[in-house]
Amino acid sequence: MNPAEQGRVAVIGAGPAGLSAAEALAARGAAVDVYDAMPSVGRKFLLAGIGGLNLTHSEPYADFVGRYGARRAEIDALLRGFDADALRAWAGDLGVETFVGSSGRVFPREMKAAPLLRAWLVRLRAAGVRIHVRHRWLGWSEDGGLRFAAPDGETQARPDAVVLALGGGSWKKLGSDGAWWPWLAEKGVALAPLKPANCGFDAAWSAYFAEKFAGEPVKSVGLRMRCADGRAFERVGEFVITAGGVEGSLIYACSALLRDEIELRGEAVCHLDLMPAWDEAKVLAEVSHPRGSRSLSSHLQSRLGLKGARAGLLRECLDREAFQDPRRLAAAIKRLPLRLVAPRPIDEAISTAGGVYFEALDARQMLAALPGVFCAGEMLDWEAPTGGYLLTACFASGRAAGLGAADWLAARRG
Numbered sequence: 178m179n180p181a182e183q184g185r186v187a188v189i190g191a192g193p194a195g196l197s198a199a200e201a202l203a204a205r206g207a208a209v210d211v212y213d214a215m216p217s218v219g220r221k222f223l224l225a226g227i228g229g230l231n232l233t234h235s236e237p238y239a240d241f242v243g244r245y246g247a248r249r250a251e252i253d254a255l256l257r258g259f260d261a262d263a264l265r266a267w268a269g270d271l272g273v274e275t276f277v278g279s280s281g282r283v284f285p286r287e288m289k290a291a292p293l294l295r296a297w298l299v300r301l302r303a304a305g306v307r308i309h310v311r312h313r314w315l316g317w318s319e320d321g322g323l324r325f326a327a328p329d330g331e332t333q334a335r336p337d338a339v340v341l342a343l344g345g346g347s348w349k350k351l352g353s354d355g356a357w358w359p360w361l362a363e364k365g366v367a368l369a370p371l372k373p374a375n376c377g378f379d380a381a382w383s384a385y386f387a388e389k390f391a392g393e394p395v396k397s398v399g400l401r402m403r404c405a406d407g408r409a410f411e412r413v414g415e416f417v418i419t420a421g422g423v424e425g426s427l428i429y430a431c432s433a434l435l436r437d438e439i440e441l442r443g444e445a446v447c448h449l450d451l452m453p454a455w456d457e458a459k460v461l462a463e464v465s466h467p468r469g470s471r472s473l474s475s476h477l478q479s480r481l482g483l484k485g486a487r488a489g490l491l492r493e494c495l496d497r498e499a500f501q502d503p504r505r506l507a508a509a510i511k512r513l514p515l516r517l518v519a520p521r522p523i524d525e526a527i528s529t530a531g532g533v534y535f536e537a538l539d540a541r542q543m544l545a546a547l548p549g550v551f552c553a554g555e556m557l558d559w560e561a562p563t564g565g566y567l568l569t570a571c572f573a574s575g576r577a578a579g580l581g582a583a584d585w586l587a588a589r590r591g
């Protein structure tokens with residue numbers, strides 16, 4: 178059977194999720210047209226490559242799937258079809274060897290996305306996938322056609338099935354702008370609002386602190402957070418002070434809890450352990466050590482090694498009187514309250530939470546409200562920390578949506 182007889186499928190969005198869907202569909206013999214708004218494909222994927230392209234993670238499956246929190250069960254179903262090992266094998270087939278870094282994260286040997294994307298596009302085109310860049314989807318026409326803003330003006334497509342893989346709402350300049358959200362809402366698709374995930378936060382820094390410490394890394398500190406709903410976070414890591422607040426890996430890892438707490442209460446208070454390698458008794462002993470004529474700052478520096486941004490945070494987040502009381506001071510060094518008031522805007526976030534509820538999809542990832550329309554990738558309502566979990570779920574859900582569309586077309590043919 179020629180591809181057109183198997184069915185014509187439009188995949189909208191040429192990030193990892195859309196291209197995975199296209200690959201699965203082409204393998205099942207469908208005629209696939211991929212559309213993307215940008216002048217070239219996979220821009221966010223390429224940007225991820227600039228940070229080393231953390232493709233996936235090597236930890237045991239139970240830990241891996243636990244990273245998807247409330248959506249663990251739904252992502253588990255997707256990963257059963259395409260997991261971290263399958264992703265590594267897939268990259269290997271494209272000639273891109275991967276390795277496990279010291280943290281268990283998996284990267285391509287070359288630490289770049291471009292060679293992988295190049296090889297993938299060659300293989301997709303060889304499989305007959307047609308890619309149309311500079312085609313911005315504008316929603317549906319009144320009679321159900323797909324409307325695109327294309328270089329020669331508006332055009333329409335009427336495929337047999339559609340896979341939407343439009344990404345989330347962060348880094349708009351790379352193509353994903355969340356414009357699809359109201360169009361799907363109007364069609365009766367149940368959607369969660371898009372929110373920043375893996376994002377920085379604003380803190381009400383004093384002008385002095387912001388000016389002195391913006392850009393300074395805060396290394397090897399503990400961060401603890403407990404939410405009213407029972408979720409808890411505790412880890413040692415690092416983050417960066419910004420002019421308006423905080424960002425960086427430790428903050429991103431806790432960002433879902435911080436964001437939800439701010440949404441609920443108007444602010445979030447987490448606790449920093451400025452000396453995670455010491456217990457409080459040792460901190461107290463050193464703080465209480467006679468300091469002679471030395472200032473408290475130089476005392477803390479020489480007895481505890483507390484200086485720079487960590488010492489600055491202590492001054493910024495603790496009231497003056499506490500510095501006169503060694504017990505309060507030692508307790509604060511181990512448990513310094515850090516008050517955060519707002520997440521940074523979604524456009525600055527690494528990823529997006531919210532989007533199409535899994536409950537709006539059937540087992541093939543087809544929208545119950547729009548038969549023949551399938552969804553994949555970051556536009557679905559799940560979130561995960563950085564560590565390769567984002568890309569892995571995008572690949573897995575893209576593949577599942579592609580196979581789901583192929584099955585649906587086959588069932589329709591009877």
Ligand SMILES: Cc1cc2nc3c(=O)[nH]c(=O)nc-3n(C[C@H](O)[C@H](O)[C@H](O)COP(=O)(O)OP(=O)(O)OC[C@H]3O[C@@H](n4cnc5c(N)ncnc54)[C@H](O)[C@@H]3O)c2cc1C
Nearest residue numbers: 190192193194214225231313314344352554555565567568
């Ligand atoms: C700085 C940065 C670093 C990252 N690093 C990592 C990492 O190392 N590891 C990891 O796992 N994840 C990482 N991520 C996250 C990861 O890149 C994303 O989760 C992933 O790219 C999402 O894939 P997707 O296919 O769902 O969406 P996207 O990659 O966003 O692709 C969606 C595509 O849809 C297109 N599109 C959107 N709207 C329209 C429209 N109306 N018409 C036509 N086309 C449209 C866009 O142009 C885009 O090409 C990083 C993200 C950022 C911002």
